Amino acid sequence: MDQKGYRRGSFQSATSDEDMLEIAGASMDFSMADDDPPLDREMGGFPTYNGGGMNGTSTMMDFLEEPLPGVGTYEDFNTIDWVREKSRDRDRHREITNRSKESTWALLHSVSDAFSGWLLMLLIGLLAGSLAGLIDISAHWMTDLKEGVCLAGFWFNHEHCCWKSNTTFTGRDKCPEWKSWSQLILGHGEGAFAYILNYFMYVIWALMFSLLAVLLVKSFAPYACGSGIPEIKTILSGFIIRGYLGKWTLVIKTITLVLAVSSGLSLGKEGPLVHVACCCGNILCHLFTKYRKNEAKRREVLSAAAAAGVSVAFGAPIGGVLFSLEEVSYYFPLKTLWRSFFAALVAAFTLRSINPFGNSRLVLFYVEFHMPWHLLELVPFILLGIFGGLWGAFFIRSNIAWCRRRKTTRLGKYPVLEVFVVTAITAILAFPNEYTRMSTSELISELFNDCGILDSSQLCEYVNDFNSTKGDDLPDRAAGPGVYTAMWQLALALIMKVFITIFTFGMKVPSGLFIPSMAVGAIAGRLLGVAVEQLAFYHHDWPIFSGWCSQGADCITPGLYAMVGAAACLGGVTRMTVSLVVIMFELTGGLEYIVPLMAAAMTSKWVADAIGREGIYDAHIRLNGYPFLEAKEEFSHKTRAMDVMRPRKNDPPLTVITQDSMTVEDVETIVTKTTYSGYPVVVSRASQRLVGFVLRRDLIISIENARKKQDGIVSTSVICFTDYCPPLPPSSPSVLKLRSILDLSPFTVTDETPMEIVVDIFRKLGLRQCLVTHNGKLLGIITKKDVLKHIAQMANQDPNSILFN
Numbered sequence: 082m083d084q085k086g087y088r089r090g091s092f093q094s095a096t097s098d099e100d101m102l103e104i105a106g107a108s109m110d111f112s113m114a115d116d117d118p119p120l121d122r123e124m125g126g127f128p129t130y131n132g133g134g135m136n137g138t139s140t141m142m143d144f145l146e147e148p149l150p151g152v153g154t155y156e157d158f159n160t161i162d163w164v165r166e167k168s169r170d171r172d173r174h175r176e177i178t179n180r181s182k183e184s185t186w187a188l189l190h191s192v193s194d195a196f197s198g199w200l201l202m203l204l205i206g207l208l209a210g211s212l213a214g215l216i217d218i219s220a221h222w223m224t225d226l227k228e229g230v231c232l233a234g235f236w237f238n239h240e241h242c243c244w245k246s247n248t249t250f251t252g253r254d255k256c257p258e259w260k261s262w263s264q265l266i267l268g269h270g271e272g273a274f275a276y277i278l279n280y281f282m283y284v285i286w287a288l289m290f291s292l293l294a295v296l297l298v299k300s301f302a303p304y305a306c307g308s309g310i311p312e313i314k315t316i317l318s319g320f321i322i323r324g325y326l327g328k329w330t331l332v333i334k335t336i337t338l339v340l341a342v343s344s345g346l347s348l349g350k351e352g353p354l355v356h357v358a359c360c361c362g363n364i365l366c367h368l369f370t371k372y373r374k375n376e377a378k379r380r381e382v383l384s385a386a387a388a389a390g391v392s393v394a395f396g397a398p399i400g401g402v403l404f405s406l407e408e409v410s411y412y413f414p415l416k417t418l419w420r421s422f423f424a425a426l427v428a429a430f431t432l433r434s435i436n437p438f439g440n441s442r443l444v445l446f447y448v449e450f451h452m453p454w455h456l457l458e459l460v461p462f463i464l465l466g467i468f469g470g471l472w473g474a475f476f477i478r479s480n481i482a483w484c485r486r487r488k489t490t491r492l493g494k495y496p497v498l499e500v501f502v503v504t505a506i507t508a509i510l511a512f513p514n515e516y517t518r519m520s521t522s523e524l525i526s527e528l529f530n531d532c533g534i535l536d537s538s539q540l541c542e543y544v545n546d547f548n549s550t551k552g553d554d555l556p557d558r559a560a561g562p563g564v565y566t567a568m569w570q571l572a573l574a575l576i577m578k579v580f581i582t583i584f585t586f587g588m589k590v591p592s593g594l595f596i597p598s599m600a601v602g603a604i605a606g607r608l609l610g611v612a613v614e615q616l617a618f619y620h621h622d623w624p625i626f627s628g629w630c631s632q633g634a635d636c637i638t639p640g641l642y643a644m645v646g647a648a649a650c651l652g653g654v655t656r657m658t659v660s661l662v663v664i665m666f667e668l669t670g671g672l673e674y675i676v677p678l679m680a681a682a683m684t685s686k687w688v689a690d691a692i693g694r695e696g697i698y699d700a701h702i703r704l705n706g707y708p709f710l711e712a713k714e715e716f717s718h719k720t721r722a723m724d725v726m727r728p729r730k731n732d733p734p735l736t737v738i739t740q741d742s743m744t745v746e747d748v749e750t751i752v753t754k755t756t757y758s759g760y761p762v763v764v765s766r767a768s769q770r771l772v773g774f775v776l777r778r779d780l781i782i783s784i785e786n787a788r789k790k791q792d793g794i795v796s797t798s799v800i801c802f803t804d805y806c807p808p809l810p811p812s813s814p815s816v817l818k819l820r821s822i823l824d825l826s827p828f829t830v831t832d833e834t835p836m837e838i839v840v841d842i843f844r845k846l847g848l849r850q851c852l853v854t855h856n857g858k859l860l861g862i863i864t865k866k867d868v869l870k871h872i873a874q875m876a877n878q879d880p881n882s883i884l885f886n
């Protein structure tokens with residue numbers, strides 16, 4: 082049960098939600114006996130809890146008498162006790178219900194308490210939707226700023242600048258109000274020098290945006306980097322990371338997300354928007370006592386906030402709820418499902434009211450397809466699923482290898498230089514290619530698009546035969562030179578996106594993975610879609626086409642292939658299934674395409690799982706060593722509790738406290754000489770009969786407070802954990818009664834309990850520790866980290882990889 086302290090040298094002090102911790106290249110030793118670090122500093126500024134255990138009526142009385150501030154709270158980087166938190170909430174709710182019968186005021190208080198959860202969801206939805214709208218508008222404008230500026234008002238992006246222009250539809254991108262940098266500086270936009278100047282300005286703006294982003298993150302909020310979803314999954318499982326969802330993180334992440342997306346790096350804003358929404362949820366929890374003072378209740382709110390984040394990221398409220406349920410949440414009761422739905426609804430409504438893209442849509446790449454798909458097209462759809470699975474597995478392995486190299490070499494010490502180099506390479510390679518120069522969201526929108534009569538994109542430069550056109554539907558046509566050029570450019574864009582995303586995800590700027598993954602799949606899908614379309618056009622008499630694709634018919638929709646490819650690649654990377662299909666369906670508004678999306682998503686998951694079981698977020702959780710107990714994996718080894726518990730053979734005996742025979746000095750000596758987060762309380766050292774469990778933090782706070790405020794408490798005072806203390810001589814100092822902080826119902830298992838049952842108990846009840854007994858006598862203790870290390874050992878992995886690294 083030995084436990085080391087932190088190597089604190091690489092971390093700043095973190096005492097509240099608003100404080101920041103440097104995580105870039107940081108190292109924390111988490112080789113602990115359990116989930117609490119040694120208490121060597123006070124934790125101020127963070128909400129405290131009342132109550133201290135599950136002691137029935139006695140605990141309830143202590144709760145109402147408002148015991149010491151700090152008792153029952155948790156230190157940074159340790160796991161909450163789900164059972165205790167839920168028990169305290171039940172006690173609180175029972176008391177409010179009982180009091181509501183006494184007076185009208187108490188009844189109103191009861192009603193407001195019940196309504197507070199819905200009010201909190203409303204506020205989270207409004208704030209998350211407003212921030213998402215601000216991020217969308219700012220990112221759109223700053224992305225266009227790399228290529229030029231609007232003379233009618235520098236705050237207009239390219240599209241808004243040309244709204245009032247009198248140009249024709251085909252010349253809509255060349256309105257006189259919008260000037261490229263070469264036109265502004267040189268007076269003309271043609272020629273080699275103008276091209277070089279535009280190239281130079283594009284790279285300079287990209288470098289400025291990305292450098293500003295990484296410097297802001299490094300200086301003010303190191304937790305604002307990355308996507309945030311691995312950490313949010315860990316926090317929702319009960320782990321505490323102070324400052325990760327604080328005010329500074331929210332402000333810096335919102336600003337730097339705009340800068341990072343605008344720089345043209347191969348990243349998206351969807352994952353970070355989940356982090357932003359969870360920050361909103363955590364901050365707004367402080368307005369309501371019920372959520373401020375209970376960590377388990379707060380995690381229910383964060384689950385709903387994650388749903389609101391995906392809702393505004395994709396304009397998919399139902400997909401957001403399913404994403405929170407399938408991918409992020411650890412504990413998701415039915416009440417949280419309803420509240421998540423409401424928060425996602427309000428967030429989507431708020432974003433729709435802001436209308437960031439000016440087209441009444443919630444996302445940039447909303448499309449509608451009208452042509453049905455044929456059963457034989459399932460073959461290319463499944464091929465796209467296989468590609469998505471292979472790409473997902475390749476990306477996860479490559480990205481984790483690169484991130485591990487970043488952590489273990491000097492590369493991690495130079496985050497600013499890394500961002501500078503990757504941005505420079507990305508911008509230099511991106512500008513010559515039209516499809517990498519545009520923002521990734523615009524690229525996906527272009528690839529999803531179904532070519533119409535008025536489309537002037539290169540992707541739609543087919544050889545037109547207007548005699549065969551029926552209404553708005555265009556028949557399959559021969560590809561023109563523009564389509565072939567676009568195919569080559571898209572193939573080059575695919576190669577660039579595949580490799581540059583590996584090095585971009587995980588840098589010290591906000592970086593999401595949804596959009597880059599969708600872009601890779603959309604490019605591959607569009608390439609395959611055009612290939613199938615041309616095959617059907619030139620060989621419509623082949624048996625596979627003859628039954629359903631006659632000459633002059635509109636059979637193949639390349640945009641649909643792009644959409645299926647996007648879903649396949651996103652599924653291969655994240656291993657989402659149900660939520661992914663619903664998100665894609667909400668994006669496109671086409672019910673009839675659910676089957677192709679399901680086929681591709683399921684195929685990509687099967688293929689990726691065959692190569693490696695972990696999705697990208699689980700892989701990053703394991704890389705960082707977060708104490709996350711995966712609920713999806715089965716434990717099938719035949720080990721017993723006695724094989725995992727500590728102390729083991731040849732270890733010193735278990736440190737215990739007796740119920741009524743130890744003095745204050747004895748207990749303080751134990752606390753000083755050990756760094757355990759809690760101690761079993763027994764009847765006597767000889768009997769080892771278990772009485773309960775007391776947390777180290779509660780013990781220290783209670784003794785310190787008693788010395789200051791209670792007369793007669795000295796080092797020789799006896800500490801008593803029972804209702805009736807044994808009689809002492811009249812000359813003895815006062816007795817210190819600490820029964821109120823004792824957990825009288827700690828979870829216990831016998832030494833012969835199979836470990837698969839122990840693992841299930843830890844997963845389903847969210848335990849921090851479990852005591853092991855034999856015939857009622859205390860033998861040892863199993864902590865969450867012991868379980869994680871044992872699982873790693875059984876999987877032939879390094880058990881020390883479960884340290885928060």
